[in-house]
Amino acid sequence: MFGADTKKLTSLLPLRMQNQMDAWLESLQVLLEVRDPRVLRSLAPAGIRGLVLQRGKQGVPTQTRAHHSAHFDWSYPSDNPEMRALYTRAKQGQWNSDTTLSWKTSVDPYDPATPLLPDGFLDFEALARLGIKLDAKEKQRLVYSVASWMLSQFLHGEQGALFAAAQVTEAVQFFDGKLYGATQVMDEGRHVEVFHRYLDTKLEKLYQVNDNLFVIIDALMADGRWDMKFLGMQIMVEGLALGAFGTLYKQTKEPLLRELLKYVIQDEARHVHYGVLALRDHMKLLSGSEKREREDWAFEVALLMRNRFLAYEVYEEWFEGILPRDKWREFVTHTPGMHEFRQTMFSRLVPNLREIGLITPRLLPRYEKVGLLQYMGGLAADRLDGDGLIAELDRAA
Amino acid sequence: MLAERLPRSWNVALEQLRRDVNVLRRRAAGHGLPPLVTRGRRPATPDQERTQERSRSTQVRELAIAGVVPEAAGAVTLVLREHDGGAFDFRPGQFFTVLTDVGGEVVTRNYSASNAPGEPELHLTIKTKEGGRVSPLLARLQRGDRLRVRGPFGSFVVDATHDVDVHRPRRLVLVAGGAGITPLASIARSVLAREPTSEIALVYANRRAEDVIFGEALEALAREHGHRLALVHVTGRLDRTRSSHALDALPLASHPHARFFVCGPDGMRDEVLAALAARGVAEDRIAIERFSIGPRPQVATSSAAVAAAVGPGARPVAIRVKDRTHRTTALPGATVLEAGLAAGAPMPFSCAVGGCGACKVKVLEGSVEVEEPNCLTDAERAAGFVLACVGRPCGPCVVEVVDEPGGA
Numbered sequence A: 001m002f003g004a005d006t007k008k009l010t011s012l013l014p015l016r017m018q019n020q021m022d023a024w025l026e027s028l029q030v031l032l033e034v035r036d037p038r039v040l041r042s043l044a045p046a047g048i049r050g051l052v053l054q055r056g057k058q059g060v061p062t063q064t065r066a067h068h069s070a071h072f073d074w075s076y077p078s079d080n081p082e083m084r085a086l087y088t089r090a091k092q093g094q095w096n097s098d099t100t101l102s103w104k105t106s107v108d109p110y111d112p113a114t115p116l117l118p119d120g121f122l123d124f125e126a127l128a129r130l131g132i133k134l135d136a137k138e139k140q141r142l143v144y145s146v147a148s149w150m151l152s153q154f155l156h157g158e159q160g161a162l163f164a165a166a167q168v169t170e171a172v173q174f175f176d177g178k179l180y181g182a183t184q185v186m187d188e189g190r191h192v193e194v195f196h197r198y199l200d201t202k203l204e205k206l207y208q209v210n211d212n213l214f215v216i217i218d219a220l221m222a223d224g225r226w227d228m229k230f231l232g233m234q235i236m237v238e239g240l241a242l243g244a245f246g247t248l249y250k251q252t253k254e255p256l257l258r259e260l261l262k263y264v265i266q267d268e269a270r271h272v273h274y275g276v277l278a279l280r281d282h283m284k285l286l287s288g289s290e291k292r293e294r295e296d297w298a299f300e301v302a303l304l305m306r307n308r309f310l311a312y313e314v315y316e317e318w319f320e321g322i323l324p325r326d327k328w329r330e331f332v333t334h335t336p337g338m339h340e341f342r343q344t345m346f347s348r349l350v351p352n353l354r355e356i357g358l359i360t361p362r363l364l365p366r367y368e369k370v371g372l373l374q375y376m377g378g379l380a381a382d383r384l385d386g387d388g389l390i391a392e393l394d395r396a397a
Numbered sequence B: 001m002l003a004e005r006l007p008r009s010w011n012v013a014l015e016q017l018r019r020d021v022n023v024l025r026r027r028a029a030g031h032g033l034p035p036l037v038t039r040g041r042r043p044a045t046p047d048q049e050r051t052q053e054r055s056r057s058t059q060v061r062e063l064a065i066a067g068v069v070p071e072a073a074g075a076v077t078l079v080l081r082e083h084d085g086g087a088f089d090f091r092p093g094q095f096f097t098v099l100t101d102v103g104g105e106v107v108t109r110n111y112s113a114s115n116a117p118g119e120p121e122l123h124l125t126i127k128t129k130e131g132g133r134v135s136p137l138l139a140r141l142q143r144g145d146r147l148r149v150r151g152p153f154g155s156f157v158v159d160a161t162h163d164v165d166v167h168r169p170r171r172l173v174l175v176a177g178g179a180g181i182t183p184l185a186s187i188a189r190s191v192l193a194r195e196p197t198s199e200i201a202l203v204y205a206n207r208r209a210e211d212v213i214f215g216e217a218l219e220a221l222a223r224e225h226g227h228r229l230a231l232v233h234v235t236g237r238l239d240r241t242r243s244s245h246a247l248d249a250l251p252l253a254s255h256p257h258a259r260f261f262v263c264g265p266d267g268m269r270d271e272v273l274a275a276l277a278a279r280g281v282a283e284d285r286i287a288i289e290r291f292s293i294g295p296r297p298q299v300a301t302s303s304a305a306v307a308a309a310v311g312p313g314a315r316p317v318a319i320r321v322k323d324r325t326h327r328t329t330a331l332p333g334a335t336v337l338e339a340g341l342a343a344g345a346p347m348p349f350s351c352a353v354g355g356c357g358a359c360k361v362k363v364l365e366g367s368v369e370v371e372e373p374n375c376l377t378d379a380e381r382a383a384g385f386v387l388a389c390v391g392r393p394c395g396p397c398v399v400e401v402v403d404e405p406g407g408a
Helices: A004-010 A015-032 A037-052 A081-092 A124-129 A136-171 A175-203 A211-222 A226-251 A255-285 A288-308 A312-318 A325-334 A336-355 A364-369 A386-396 B008-028 B046-056 B135-139 B178-194 B215-228 B240-248 B266-278 B303-309 B336-342 B378-382
Strands: B061-070 B075-081 B095-102 B105-112 B122-127 B146-153 B171-177 B199-206 B229-235 B259-264 B286-290 B315-321 B324-330 B360-365 B368-370 B385-387 B391-393 B397-401
Touching: A015 A037, A015 A288, A015 A325, A015 B008, A037 A211, A037 A288, A081 A175, A081 A255, A124 A325, A136 A175, A136 A211, A136 A226, A136 A312, A175 A255, A211 A226, A211 A288, A226 A255, A226 A288, A226 A336, A255 A336, A255 A386, A288 A336, A288 A364, A312 A325, A325 A336, B008 B215, B075 B135, B075 B146, B095 B122, B095 B135, B105 B122, B105 B178, B122 B135, B122 B178, B171 B178, B171 B240, B171 B266, B178 B199, B178 B215, B178 B259, B199 B215, B199 B240, B215 B229, B229 B240, B240 B266, B259 B266, B266 B286, B315 B336, B324 B336, B336 B391, B368 B385
Parallel strands: B171 B199, B171 B259, B199 B229, B259 B286, B315 B397
Antiparallel strands: B061 B075, B061 B146, B075 B122, B095 B105, B095 B146, B315 B324, B360 B385, B360 B397, B368 B391
């Protein structure tokens, strides 16, 4: 990232300071990737609030300001048959979290019969090569930490999705979209409930919101344009979540978590579909310059998303002061479980971006440079439904 | 205070600025923010209802000892777990009553929780008293043993987190002597973890430096929370002069809204209270835990004792609560409170060792013998009040729970 000279300079500092420097430089690098000044204007304030001031970790409450306007329509038009159909499907797909899931299941994160994550998810040999040798119990505890961390970030993402869904429901101009949006608000509320209940009563651990995730949520809450909220939340955050839930669903052997994810995935598939429906036509109506701004914005957010999955919070809990932060980044990037996570997440996200027309020849080299181009092939969400997704995942498992 | 005269929106912005600057300062010093969220109290979900029922009940329950941690000065921390692994629900500062079998008699002792609530573990830190009947037995317990407890009880508490507004943070000055650190450790841990803007100053007195319990844990807490925890150790007797000096050294102690929590041996407590009075701190800003009220007489609850007692020695007791009369029988040695709770009478109580006055009842007929010393005032005694928790009926009697407007 930054040249060998910077590296040499910082290596003179104590490890704690080196780590802080690494964090600053990493944040700076994300911002320096921004080419379009308009994207910088919309992301930089959120970037400073999230990456520099760490507002998401300052304690309760975190307050963000919204700038969108609510779009009323007193004529109640039936204006989008596809969204209407999705609304009907969403009504039928509602489920009661108290009765649908077997909360009586007792969850033991250390039970070898029902591991949260599969063996080999973390490459302990690579960790040992970095000088960190863990005994069997510690390995189990680290895997448990990583699983709790991942689910904590899903939970925080769902809180963002809940508020964004509410804002989008106000701001969107399709009336059928508003009706559908109301079901999504309910869905997200339920997801917050079930993820939190699982973490609180079963895993008994909750991590702080990741700074990169917070930047995305903060930027979405503040952006006044409904299509940016859609793009960010429905396509990027939800699209990635769909990929992540799918991987976890395939990998976990813990029965309650599997059941929970199965239901959440079915809801999420609708949410991403909604985003594709709303944006596909809208993007065609935008001027060239407006569209370019969105293309760049989506690329930046994809980059933030990729960095979101580096599990620095687990590092801070376990290895801060023992292992340099950049070594951890290298480890997490290459450890098999997290690698596969990124694969599936982006293999869901990139086709959706392509479908709404945001991956253009202009952007291809940049996607390629950060290694995201390989995911272009898959099916977009409008051709996949929840049941299809689950069936596909079950086949793959 | 300037902050109170500014419009609310300015205060919000100022508070945000303060938090931002705090983060930048920490990061510049090479410290990040804590990676984990401390999980606090939540409205009941079906899983948690059990926990809450349990905590409401005064029933004796058995906890498993999951670990024994040696502390300084011969103290030990018993790490306890519920059999279902559920979280412990109590208010920071509250205590649990431990029931121990000593030669066939059940003897009770009260120990404050020293960790924060909401965790799947309960930490009771026990200082061994030489020649004591109970603490040496407790100190010999091992992982895998079981311990019978009731609780939580006590009103030496800070209120639940959700009462606190970040824009009106709490300022607490904690004064501990010796083993009196335990409830204050619980208060410090939970307030610092859950209230990002609240601040704490802790004065901790010990006869010798090697008697300091939780020394390292407190240092770690201070490192983690920076300026939000000021720590002053006093070695030697915490008399009035030393108290004044210690308080002078802490800016928080001069804050007009600071609240004081004092817990330690009787002698120390009186000196600290005198020092606070001299500084003009009003009594309603001071909470006191009376933790050494002397050995408790045994209570007849073991089944052998009960079998022996159901005879001519049992005394009929009638308890009037809000126009209802609950009739029960007190076994020899049983208190009015125990008899009443056993009969399902909704009697108020808190410390259960004669120290808080919450269980005060009026004797209408008969006589009740009350352990001394206790916290009843002369006026209350003259008016016929006794403390149900340390009062034993001498014969048939009738008592009444008197509702006092604004009373405890």
